[in-house]
Amino acid sequence: MSTLKDMSAAGCAVWLDFVDRKFLEAGGLDALVAEDGLTGVTSNPSIFEKAMGHGDAYDGTLAAFDKENPGAATIDRYEHLAIQDIKAAAETLRPVYDRLDAKDGYVSLEVSPYIADDTDATIAEAEELWHAVDRPNLMIKIPGTPAGAPAIAATIAKGINVNVTLLFSQESYARVAEAYAMGLEERVKKGEPIDRTASVASFFVSRIDSSIDKAIDQRVKDGDPEAEALKAIRGKVAIANAKLAYQWYLDFIKSDRWQALAAKGAQPQRLLWASTGTKDPAYPDTLYVDTLIGPDTVNTMPPKTMDAFRERGTVANTLTADVDEARHVLAEAERLGLDLNGVTGRLVEEGVASFTTAFDDLLGAIAKKQPAEA
Template identity: 70%
Template sequence: MSSLLKQLQESGQAPWLDFVDRTFLKEGGLRKLVEEDGLTGVTSNPSIFEKAMGQGTAYDDQYKAFVTANPGASVVETYEALAVKDIQDACDTLRPVFDRLDGKDGYVSLEVSPYLANDTDKTIAEARRLSKMVDRPNLMIKVPGTKAGVPAIRQLIEDGISINVTLLFAREAYIAVAMAFVEGLEARLAKGETIDRIASVASFFVSRIDSAIDKKIDERVAAGDKDADALKAVRGKVAIANAKLAYQWYLDFVKSDRWKKLAAEGAMPQRLLWASTGTKDPSFPDTLYIDALIGPDTVNTIPPKTMDAFRDHGTLKQTLTADVPGAEHVLAETDRLGLDLPGVTAKLVEDGVKLFADAADTLLGAIEAKKAKAEA
């Protein structure tokens, strides 16, 4: 019997791995997941690279070789050389998937610097540069879905660069980047250029929403709030409801005449990707954010521990379109109870940018120390 993860992929949802590491790649860990579990993608971010590069000895040989060959190279240049090598190796491992699926999947994501999250022009320049450095057709550049990120996404899609839009929490923000994707395709088409090999995913974060909302709920319940029962009734349900309604918007949009014109030219839809799918609250099932968000033409990027849990005891069922009225009720209650989902999601974007910038600070500090050691 095939792995549950492979069955997930066969059911229409692509399992991606939210992890990359030099040792894991060298030892064939990624290849094994592709072959045995039907894995079709990989995501990385500064936090992941900080754990991979800042600790252990897996990168030491390349540190030494790079600083010897490039005396005077900056810490950022050193980091990029290391990161690009991992991303290229991961892209090469997934290239057979990319070829077999005719470019519909098989992607590896590399993030632009989190320090540029609020600068449109620098984000565009950085994405173009990283795309050339990696030089693989199955690379996706990750761009945050901030206000500055939206016009950058539109331009990069027009350039023909595949984009993973990250740090989406609010449905309104998702719709803005979906429109940027469409406008980029339309601009490209207007210039007579092809649009059939440009892929994009919109990374919608889930568990962080519940963590923030549930903290508010717990504080109010503990204080004896008069709406305690109603508050408890939506605890742990807001993120999933939010994601379900985002998917409903997607289903409606791909039926529109505007999208059909692009699809007729070979355009691939921008898939919703569920991110931050490791369960933070130990009282919830450890596979909650996979089990509850399974639906066609979507992606779930899964941390290794959660992937192991789903393979072992996940529940495979088409859940993303189940009980949409229930999801609408949860969000109506969230609003009625004054839990301020828009305020929470806006803060989560700010916090997310800061978390990645802090991870980048730590990462570059660790690389500086290793670089100094290699130069000694």
């Protein structure tokens, strides 16, 4: 077995944070499913911008679409390309979805970052994309913003699978986990099944350390009297934050509220570790994979991180290890004034802004390929 298959056997599903036309057509996704036990794919505006905005892989499809739809809006042209890729990935993963009885085998497609703060628009676009792709193993990505939480509940209530993205804090995660439960409860009230409605909560990891470590390094450089205490928690805050989010999950699935849903077949909303590529070269490139392995979780990895873990990753049930140490790390971060709450709030805003910029660039690149007659 590959190391990635071992990780899946330990309860942490392997997903790929990448999608690309050439990769799909060359059988790259099929190979990962067969050889490494891959069970899911995630996409986002940044990934599509890299795939569609550069090279000519999509030019033929775009030209055919433009011929049939003269004068089509740039956003419609993008969605046509994206939906084709998502459908292809969903078809590749459909046997996984069927074999696991809808417990996995999902492909994610994101709503527009332009509507991250608009609940009604998010609900409408989620439904539109769901029907356009028309595959049961699709997940619609909705950001875990304050406006996103009610959109998640409403979307789940419609029987649409949801990948909640841009979660950084334990509080925001708890809010969207409860939104998932609310959506399922609404379905129960209407007498609708809930056993094949799924969700993951994408909890971002490395960006927290990037921000916290930067603050630590500056204070150490400035001769802070707490320099040793600051250095002691460098590179540890993000993992501690994730481990305690998982502890909240373990408590929640024991609750009477969740047990009532589980009795009707509800699937738990798995925590998905995102942003798992290391940003600091001083850290092992498998750091955010090795340390977050545990039951009912997912790790979505960019190709480089997946390759690194396949070669030198270590599989052990690390997610529930050293929980007291994780609490200590976060207590120290608070005592030292590192303002984790402020950092996570800012990272949500920066994440939405980053995806918006990538979407702007993506639409700009597609617009440049507009036929002259249009």
